[in-house]
Amino acid sequence: MKKTLKRTLGLLLVLCITVGLLAGCGSSGGSTAAPSGGEEAGEEVVTIRVMSSDDFAGFRTSVIAEFEEANPGIKIDFQSVGYDALHQKEVTALAAGSDTYDIVDVDCIWTPEYVTNGYIECIDDRLTDEMKTGIAPVAMDTLMYEGKYYGLPMFNDLFFMYYNKDILSQAGVTDMPATWDEFTEVCQQMQEAGLIDYGSAWGWAQAEGLICYYMTFLKGFGGSLTDEEHNPTVNLPENVAALQYMVDSLYETNISDPASVTSDDRMAIDLFSQGKTPFVINWSFAWSVFNDPEQSAVADKVGVMLVPGTGDVKSATCAGSMGLSITSTCKHKDEAWKFIEFLASKEIQKRQAIEAGALPIWEELYTDAELIEQHPALEAMLEQVGYAHNRPSLVWYNEFSDVLQVEIQNALTQNKTPQQALDDAQAKALEIQKKY
């Protein structure tokens, strides 16, 4: 008897030690019934819970009070997390079918997944004619899947090439590099003159940002990750050439900071904002970081130029807009839509451009005189919009992206040749495609 009891207790102990790991998996959605705060004269106050990415969260928070004042029946409960934690945060709540969030921030690459799993609402019948014709198509596509719309983009974001005016004028560079070969030459010239250690730092760590950088090069070299039928075409010769250029920039031409391999796209701007590199490619939020004297040593010295291309391609870059969607579990969809509509309105979009540096979604704002005056890089940024490419829209994108990240890193750390790495990535991509 005593022995069996001891044995049972021992077994229980073993179990307890083991399960710690599992507990994380069967995550519970946890219903958070938000108490509706302060009821006003018989009118019920509806709380809308928003899960947003940290990018531009500061600006969004700052306009909430205004919205609540204009809509006394609605209260906004606004939460934000870093981009890297966002997908997990949303998916755990959405997959469990809990109504934790009424509005979620959706990156363009997640749209197919969210739509096929039924996490977000189609908003086709809420779209006004003005929205359909007035919002830039490259931004509107962020939340489009199979011809239907599932939310509104909150900014029109792409990779821009920023340059340091001081360093370039010291080096006597007057013609901006228009091709990647010229880019290498210009950087090497400045390195030989002792002006800089490296031409640029990149966010080539194993993360989604790496795919955005790779897309930028690959499109610039005329390549493509998928064909028109959404089949992977990872090892096209153009793609190999693009990757070869990236590898060479680390080990042959030495124009890239070796730390690029461990920096993500958010960290890639550090060297540039200290005035140590003449060029950097990054999102639009970087513009306001560079021009904030508290965070940067290059305030007012930054220009925006077209991302270089190759022979046939004038310029190419990667788009990465995000937008807000109403969740399927939301109980107050009309109120949630009101808030999304408010953030997407021309007035707020214009202010977001001036205060936070985001490119607005409305095409007519691109010629707005006041905006151009307040945001000197706007014109150069607009030119870049014409050369933006979205990453492939696939249900299996996340897994595809991870395989690509690993294989590109294998090439960047010289574990494999670019050809070998991309051949392997292609083989794995075909396997993943079959699974879905």
Place this chain on the structure above:
Amino acid sequence: MKKNMARRGLDMGVHPYLYIAPALIALTAVVLLPLLYAFYLSLFKTQGLNGTFVGLANYISILKEDYFWESTGRTAYFTIVSVMLEFILGMLVALLLNEKFRWRGIARAMLILPWALPTVVNGVLWSWIFNSSYGSLNGLLSQLGLIDKYINWLGEPGIAMNCVIFADVWKNYAMIALILLAGLQTIPADYYEAAKIDGANAVQRFFGVTLPLMKPSILVCLVLRTMEAFKVFDIVYTMTKGGPANGTQVISYYTYQTTFQYSQFGTGAALSYLVSLFILLMAIVYVRLITGKGNES
């Protein structure tokens, strides 16, 4: 006397179970139910949390996956190297702190500092130290003239894993040292005296007296650390995110990716069951070792 107490324990009837009930209910709710649910989930090919029943197909496809075995191998490497280093370092520090010297109290208190740091803080701290452009390690080595070019510590798959292990050892050796120090203090001084009189030198005293008497403490810390190390996730997440080129992708990180990044909850659940199976096997071996020792005395 001993027998008496045992008898009284049994005589208490339902009381022990009553006292244990609250904890048991809580454990059932937060551990046992999710555990069963995760198993249920692991039998489905999921889309969101809905899915089609596929039986053991998830398990079979995982076992065929190269990524799974590669990351299991990496996890084993991480576990063996880090636990071994932590144990050796912990033992040496415990022996040192068991000697009488001035400031011993302060030294013992300082020992606990790294362990008191949250793992995430530790990870961020070390990723800055290892940073290739601004890291203090590169600064130190180049000022000492040991390297002429900065090394990208976390950028080379082979080196990165060892850097993560280093950071883990720095934090966790302290716990082992603490447990071993406590164990050392329970060894009566006359054993050593007797050994000395018999002519045993320091090394012989260590292997002849200290080590055998320390067996319970050693087992406890090895059990705890091995299982924790096998589940390692947070330090990898903060330092390398599994990169570069999957060089630090350990099994828990792979499970996390499958579950939360690819939203494949079924496969993710199956993966965590397989990992748990490994840990369960280790736990059984260890518990055998501990209780086996208990029966002898």
